[in-house]
Amino acid sequence: MDHLSSYLVLSAILFSLGLYTVVTRRNAVAILMGVELILNAANINFVAFSKFVTHNLDGHLMSVFIIMLAAAEAAVALAIVLNLYNDRGHINVDEANALKQ
Amino acid sequence: MNLNQIMTDLSYFIPEMMLTGILLLVILFDLFQKADTSIRSGYVALGGLILVTIALLGQDVSTSVGIFSNMLAVDPFGNFLKILVTVGTILVMWMSFNSNELKNRRVGEYYTLLLTLVLGMYFLVSATHLLSIYISLEMVSIMSYLLSGYLKEQMRSNEASIKYVVFGAFSSGILLYGFSLLYGLTGSADIFEIQAALSAGTVSPALMMIILVMILVGFGYKIAAVPFHFWTPDVYEGAPAPITAFLSVAPKAAGFAIIIRFFNVALSSAGNPNMEAWAALSNMDWQAVMGILAILSMTVGNVIALQQSNIKRMLAYSSIAHAGYMLLGVVVADQTGIAAVLYYAAVYMLMNLGAFFVAIHIKNEFDTEEIEDYKALGYKAPVLGVIMAIFMFSLTGLPPTGGFVAKFYIFRALIEYGDMYFWLAMIGLINGVVSLYYYMRVVKAMYFGKIELPDTVHHAPVNITILLSVLAIPLLFAWMLGDPLSTFAQNAVQFFIK
Numbered sequence: 001m002d003h004l005s006s007y008l009v010l011s012a013i014l015f016s017l018g019l020y021t022v023v024t025r026r027n028a029v030a031i032l033m034g035v036e037l038i039l040n041a042a043n044i045n046f047v048a049f050s051k052f053v054t055h056n057l058d059g060h061l062m063s064v065f066i067i068m069l070a071a072a073e074a075a076v077a078l079a080i081v082l083n084l085y086n087d088r089g090h091i092n093v094d095e096a097n098a099l100k101q
Numbered sequence: 102m103n104l105n106q107i108m109t110d111l112s113y114f115i116p117e118m119m120l121t122g123i124l125l126l127v128i129l130f131d132l133f134q135k136a137d138t139s140i141r142s143g144y145v146a147l148g149g150l151i152l153v154t155i156a157l158l159g160q161d162v163s164t165s166v167g168i169f170s171n172m173l174a175v176d177p178f179g180n181f182l183k184i185l186v187t188v189g190t191i192l193v194m195w196m197s198f199n200s201n202e203l204k205n206r207r208v209g210e211y212y213t214l215l216l217t218l219v220l221g222m223y224f225l226v227s228a229t230h231l232l233s234i235y236i237s238l239e240m241v242s243i244m245s246y247l248l249s250g251y252l253k254e255q256m257r258s259n260e261a262s263i264k265y266v267v268f269g270a271f272s273s274g275i276l277l278y279g280f281s282l283l284y285g286l287t288g289s290a291d292i293f294e295i296q297a298a299l300s301a302g303t304v305s306p307a308l309m310m311i312i313l314v315m316i317l318v319g320f321g322y323k324i325a326a327v328p329f330h331f332w333t334p335d336v337y338e339g340a341p342a343p344i345t346a347f348l349s350v351a352p353k354a355a356g357f358a359i360i361i362r363f364f365n366v367a368l369s370s371a372g373n374p375n376m377e378a379w380a381a382l383s384n385m386d387w388q389a390v391m392g393i394l395a396i397l398s399m400t401v402g403n404v405i406a407l408q409q410s411n412i413k414r415m416l417a418y419s420s421i422a423h424a425g426y427m428l429l430g431v432v433v434a435d436q437t438g439i440a441a442v443l444y445y446a447a448v449y450m451l452m453n454l455g456a457f458f459v460a461i462h463i464k465n466e467f468d469t470e471e472i473e474d475y476k477a478l479g480y481k482a483p484v485l486g487v488i489m490a491i492f493m494f495s496l497t498g499l500p501p502t503g504g505f506v507a508k509f510y511i512f513r514a515l516i517e518y519g520d521m522y523f524w525l526a527m528i529g530l531i532n533g534v535v536s537l538y539y540y541m542r543v544v545k546a547m548y549f550g551k552i553e554l555p556d557t558v559h560h561a562p563v564n565i566t567i568l569l570s571v572l573a574i575p576l577l578f579a580w581m582l583g584d585p586l587s588t589f590a591q592n593a594v595q596f597f598i599k
Binding site: 011015018022028031032034035038039041042043045046048049053054058059061062065066069072073076077080081083084087088093096097098 | 231232235236239242243246247250253254256257259260262263264266267270271274275277278280281282284285288289290
């Protein structure tokens with residue numbers, strides 16, 4: 001694991017799994033987990049590029065901020081999911097269709 | 102970067118610092134309110150925003166600078182948009198005081214969240230680094246999720262907010278993955294260095310295309326352009342009406358700001374921005390991609406708006422169409438094109454906020470959001486009817502209203518740019534005709550058809566009449582050539598360039 005390409009392949013796989021999760025799952029929490037996978041794929045990219053390409057700390061800095069923002073976003077998103085659950089007793093996004101199409 | 106540099110940079114940062122101070126003040130003030138439902142903290146927030154507007158108007162931006170190691174730029178372009186979103190927020194707060202939906206609940210955090218959103222937009226319109234772009238975009242998005250779900254015991258509001266958060270988190274994740282690849286390929290996260298790396302021509306065009314599509318997903322979602330618009334109608338219908346009005350105007354303007362800055366600074370040819378935007382992308386027809394997005398947004402927005410019976414939903418689809426018109430100006434991306442987009446954003450703010458405010462007031466008074474129930478409104482509430490008609494004419498783009506002038510600037514920029522773009526202007530014009538149908542349906546419901554004259558005439562409260570006149574009167578006088586707004590917009594097309 002000391003080549004840039006191995007890290008990029010790993011992050012590409014994570015990104016694809018994240019995309020797949022978001023597209024196929026109906027459960028809101030599972031979708032949010034898919035989003036986390038995508039964000040972590042980006043994190044791996046940033047750190048790997050920082051180590052192998054730019055040789056400075058810019059990428060590390062980016063990924064620290066991304067981890068923090070992902071936590072903030074997850075907190076808000078889970079609070080909203082909780083509201084939905086209180087309202088309907090389930091958290092399936094495709095059954096949330098009270099607003100007309 | 103030493104301490105002296107930071108102190109110098111902070112002197113360019115006064116409006117943002119003021120806003121942060123006011124934000125904290127509102128939180129503290131709210132803690133000491135005896136009545137839970139007091140809206141006094143809202144007045145503090147409103148007063149604070151007025152002060153910030155004065156500070157922004159007084160800020161000297163004649164020399165553009167980059168502050169905090171080029172994280173943010175202070176330039177006329179950013180200044181114009183900051184003033185625009187602040188004025189929009191002030192108007193929305195004014196209407197929030199009169200909204201029945203927000204009555205009898207704790208509104209302290211409502212105004213706090215709104216101010217935080219404004220702060221996020223300040224950063225977004227001046228961000229010049231991938232990190233600051235991403236953080237400010239998230240700041241705007243997270244606050245928008247919370248505000249659209251503010252009526253948390255209402256099913257519709259919850260649903261709006263869950264849809265918003267799922268689409269939003271997903272598209273910002275894609276945007277971030279695009280950013281990470283861009284960082285790796287160009288070796289920097291600073292958009293000026295990205296520009297230098299791109300104009301050196303070492304980056305493969307095919308990869309660049311993929312990256313830009315990913316980035317466009319994130320930005321396109323913020324401005325609700327087709328095909329990233331799926332959240333728009335549901336969020337706009339479910340969110341509290343003042344927030345819907347706000348979301349359709351201010352974050353959209355901020356989204357356009359970051360699109361214009363990113364494409365015009367990061368992707369222009371070296372040292373010559375504005376003149377040859379797109380030059381770093383000479384290997385592909387990126388302008389065509391933007392043009393297609395614009396056509397799709399206009400057409401899909403307008404055609405679906407035709408079938409809507411709920412006024413908030415109709416305005417939601419029409420806001421998608423308006424994003425399309427503004428994207429036409431982005432396609433041009435030269436001095437006149439960007440000035441036209443800025444002018445359009447300002448006029449659109451007046452007319453769209455106005456239309457939403459009338460809808461909010463009618464919901465308060467007559468408890469309906471259906472266009473059919475607007476029947477005879479022109480006789481039941483004459484002042485409201487006339488003002489609503491002005492907004493509808495302006496949204497359609499009929500002369501002599503501001504909407505016409507704004508569309509005229511966009512189409513003129515397109516036609517002057519080259520004969521090839523004439524057909525884009527034609528498609529825009531045809532779309533204007535389509536939109537005539539659904540906007541006029543509101544006017545028709547208000548004035549024509551079988552109408553029984555009402556016995557009593559409804560008069561809107563004075564402060565609402567004043568608010569609506571403040572929005573409507575400038576629209577009527579925008580046709581005068583050289584009006585101050587268009588001069589202001591033209592002077593605002595100056596970016597900070599390292």
